[in-house]
Structure formats: C-alpha cells, structure tokens
Amino acid sequence: DTGVSQNPRHKITKRGQNVTFRCDPISEHNRLYWYRQTLGQGPEFLTYFQNEAQLEKSRLLSDRFSAERPKGSFSTLEIQRTEQGDSAMYLCASSLADRGLGNTIYFGEGSWLTVV
C-alpha cells in the first residue's frame, strides 16, 4: 500500500516562471487536498477535490494558482508567474469518503518550492 506521492520533491525556480506540482493520492481515495506551509507555521488549506470536482478553494488561492484533478485520480497544482512569496512547502493529502468513522486525511511528503 503506497502512500500519497508528490513530485517533484524540490523545485527551485526563477521569479516569473511557472511551476507545476503533481500529487498521486492513495489508491481509491476519492478526496484530495492541497495545503501550503511556510516556515514556522502550520499547514494552510488551499483547495479540496471530491473525485474530479473542485468543491472548495481558499482565498489564499490567487488567480495565479490553479489546481486540477481531471480524472479523479492524480492532481496537479500550477503556479503561474511565481513570486518570492510563493516559496513554501506544498502538501497534498487524500482521504476516503466518510463512512461514519471520521475522515482521516493522509499527507504526502510535500513539494518544496524556492523562488529566487
């Protein structure tokens, strides 16, 4: 049983470039989440998918950010025209639909972005 997989694990990019992160959730998990974490802070919610539908987006997700989950399996998070303030760890998590036992989410190891 593989966990949540994120690629690339580290990315250094120049300001103004576009970057894309990929997340492969745990097999059969129908919910997928993206979080962002900066140094010394807890993870901040960005967006959430149930199957291929993006059901919730944070105000943190500016128009430079877009997330997709086209077939309800893997997801991508794209950041356009990166800024230095985008430097952070981007975390993906997945879960199975709540069956009355709680909705435990499982995180990947994160993708570190450094914008120079």
Add this chain to the structure above:
Amino acid sequence: DAKTTQPPSMDCAEGRAANLPCNHSTISGNEYVYWYRQIHSQGPQYIIHGLKNNETNEMASLIITEDRKSSTLILPHATLRDTAVYYCIVRASGTYKYIFGTGTRLKVLA
C-alpha cells in the same frame, strides 16, 4: 471557523508520558478531533482521532472531555524520535477544510 488552541512548546523526559493538551471549544457536535505530528521537513503524520470516547492505538491515547471542548494526546513512553510538532485539528463546520494552528513543539529530552 472552528479552531484549536495548543501551547507552543513542551518538554518531556525520555521514557515518561507526554501529555499534550488542546482546546477546541467551538467544535461542532458531530465533528472529530484529529491529531497529527510533523517531524522537520516531512509531511504531517496521522496519529489518532476521536469523537466522544477515549481512543487508543499503537502510537498514542486520546482523552476527550465530556463536553468535547478539549482533548489530551498521551504518548505513554516518549522517545527521542517523538520530538516533533504536534497538531490538534478539527474540520470547519460544513466543509472539508481542516484547520491547523501552530501546534505544540514537543522536545523529548534524554
């Protein structure tokens, strides 16, 4: 949004029990409390969750007060590898947005 409050840091002697408190006074009646920990530069690791009753698994025990406004995570015999930031989180009512605070930085001392 529902939120949690935790002490910013705690120390614990190796081999002793670590008791990490969390306040979640605005939790909804049907919302679970989840605990995660994060070791430097890694993704958060699930520990345990509960609704009303106390819970125990191979990693920890969770004690939830009767009014559900607070809980305590217990690591029965802390080891150096338990040094991490521990997060108590709840879900914002009516959403699947899990809200993290700044957590408790637990340092286990040899």
